[in-house]
């Protein structure tokens with residue numbers, strides 16, 4: 001037995017059930033509990049217990065988490081408790097990162113070239129699209145990709161067996177199998193493994209060479225309901241020596257079935273490990289009683305589910321709200337008005353940071369973003385573009401991939417003409433096809449050499465050399481004249497990140513696995529492959545919540561991405577039939593669980609809402625979601641009275657101090673309505689009424705609140721603008737709103753700025769028209785010769801036709817200049833990203849739990865647990881042509897239509913603030929760059945893109 005840990009703080013405050021789970025002597029422990037019951041905390045404490053009390057060596061413990069971020073947080077917490085740096089030895093990470101480590105160390109045993117690279121999402125997509133084109137397959141490449149991924153995720157069969165021909169195949173199946181075979185062939189010849197292969201090949205390794213994990217004493221898995229078939233296999237294979245497994249999960253939060261999660265992994269575990277000790281945690285530490293009870297009323301509608309009890313430790317709180325609004329616009333405006341009311345009535349005890357708007361489908365954010373923009377409220381998108389997904393960064397990463405692995409055809413194809421070398425896309429495509437048919441890498445074909453030798457210079461020097469030999473700064477100036485400084489600053493930040501990565505490796509040591517007698521381990525001496533692997537596997541790092549600057553922001557997130565998180569105030573809009581449950585979903589139970597997950601993220605205030613009409617013009621009505629219609633009476637029909645008593649209760653749940661009444665009421669603006677009475681409770685009552693054209697106020701009887709928008713920024717301005725906006729808000733580009741990519745992002749602030757510019761343009765147009773009447777036909781306005789900083793922006797069309805640039809001093813000149821027009825013209829057409837907006841859910845229903853000698857409290861049979869995947873993003877159904885120009889140079893003359901490479905986040909509301917001060921003047925602030933202090937390089941890499949501050953006197957308006 002080991003000595004007690006020097007610092008046992010991690011055990012402090014655990015309740016009895018949590019302690020039981022932490023200290024259980026059983027080999028297999030299943031901790032099954034509802035949301036907010038401290039599952040993650042319990043698992044963390046058990047790791048410390050196993051090390052400090054049971055005496056396992058940290059390097060003999062495997063801990064698998066759902067996300068990179070969760071792994072990082074868990075490591076930190078364990079580190080604090082152990083107190084001596086031993087946490088770095090634990091084999092802790094996502095299944096994918098752990099699998100990669102094993103393959104790097106022992107992959108050669110199964111014939112893997114140790115210099116293997118990781119094919120990311122865009123690589124896989126491009127390869128499959130090319131295969132379908134080359135072989136003239138009729139199958140949809142996106143479908144083929146999803147099909148292949150699903151096959152691999154099943155985990156029980158090796159690809160070669162899966163693709164074996166069987167009689168009675170449909171032509172489509174034949175094509176899918178051909179595609180699969182060709183895809184694998186291509187990956188193999190490029191020495192690439194895709195995300196699924198990492199798991200599949202690792203399982204193969206551990207099956208054939210169990211000695212690799214002969215040291216492993218215990219395996220712990222967080223978010224077990226997320227695991228898919230291959231992850232289950234891996235878990236067992238890691239634990240094959242001692243069969244000690246601890247899992248934590250909540251079947252009610254299984255929401256990733258559509259991403260290949262295997263229903264039944266829990267009962268599989270209980271059947272295979274019969275002595276499993278089941279521990280349930282029954283106290284909910286997160287939500288108020290009202291919130292918890294209503295959430296349970298939703299999930300309990302699923303009569304097949306495994307029943308478990310969950311009791312709140314907090315007070316009753318306020319009744320959750322179910323609000324009906326006339327239209328999605330009104331719904332968004334109401335949300336914003338409630339956010340304001342909560343913040344004002346709490347004396348800013350609650351800030352924008354405490355508010356989350358959780359949406360079922362990506363496109364639903366459109367109205368919300370627009371309203372937030374109009375109200376000047378900053379927000380963060382969970383799932384936004386990450387730093388290393390920026391075009392300029394991706395180009396450098398592709399260069400590094402080619403340096404490391406010259407046979408990586410796809411990476412090479414993307415950089416062949418970046419910077420421009422006069423190689424057109426047709427040539428590149430030809431080279432790729434030739435390489436695929438001949439089996440010779442593009443690199444060999446064009447260079448006729450074996451590839452670069454391993455370079456002894458350091459990572460940073462490689463990148464610096466690369467930048468200088470490519471004259472990359474000049475390339476950015478040429479290709480991206482409108483924002484090359486910002487892009488170059490990103491590149492410099494990337495160099496700094498690489499430097500920090502190297503330093504961290506030196507300081508904390510590498511992640512090599514423990515030595516095992518009798519098996520030689522390949523040592524990863526090169527920093528470059530490890531750097532590249534870290535970049536590739538950081539795809540699930542969340543954005544937003546670890547922003548470096550301190551500006552409070554509302555969070556907009558899909559429900560899927562909100563898993564495991566919590567906020568004091570949660571809004572769930574669009575709770576109507578067709579949205580949730582989604583019209584294209586074929587698993588109603590998973591849809592219900594989604595709503596349950598959304599509701600249980602709330603600590604103190606929970607608002608559900610839906611628009612009774614799909615749009616202001618629509619005639620048919622939305623039906624309330626069946627998940628809430630039967631319990632609608634349990635909700636309040638409008639926002640709670642936020643008096644001192646209520647706010648004090650909220651303060652108690654949050655453990656905060658409520659400011660004095662003087663402070664709260666002293667800060668209320670004149671005429672501020674302290675009640676939720678701006679919008680009618682019965683929206684049908686105001687059918688036919690119009691906005692007043694001034695702001696966001698109905699002309700209805702309850703419209704008491706003064707306008708909340710700036711001049712010209714109201715509803716009327718939005719709807720009546722004489723100008724078709726030529727960009728898309730985030731969710732108008734829903735296809736890009738995934739965990740992995742979000743190019744072409746336009747923020748609410750930019751949207752707002754553009755609206756003002758549009759109004760200014762309209763006003764200018766009207767003036768021009770008036771002036772024209774007073775002018776001779778050929779006579780120009782004198783304003784055409786004057787460029788002052790105080791004039792409203794001329795209409796973009798007028799500018800373009802006159803070949804002018806916008807007045808430099810105008811605050812919105814960036815928005816209305818040809819550069820901006822050109823830029824927004826490059827925005828991709830909205831295509832729904834099926835990951836979030838149109839995915840199909842599996843037809844499977846939750847099976848009944850197997851009889852394993854356990855029964856639930858009420859004597860009823862237990863139920864099986866659906867599980868889901870912690871994989872990096874699954875293939876989406878978007879196809880991007882040949883994939884050549886996607887991440888790199890996007891505007892070659894001879895190439896396909898330009899892909900979006902706009903510095904998406906440079907217009908992101910989390911990074912830009914535009915405060916309108918009137919039509920002709922505003923403050924437009926470029927965002928701050930990624931802070932370099934107090935953050936480790938890997939953390940930075942996992943972070944979303946953080947645009948950089950560029951002050952351009954005379955161009956960017958007043959600062």
Ligand SMILES: Nc1ncnc2c1ncn2[C@@H]1O[C@H](COP(=O)(O)OP(=O)(O)OP(=O)(O)O)[C@@H](O)[C@H]1O
Nearest residue numbers: 013014015034035036037038039040041285286564
């Ligand atoms: N024994 C405890 N005493 C007080 N607070 C606790 C206790 N256990 C957990 N908590 C708190 O409850 C909250 C939820 O904990 P945690 O995130 O671990 O729950 P979870 O079960 O993993 O939730 P979910 O399933 O929704 O992700 C956290 O704020 C945590 O600090």
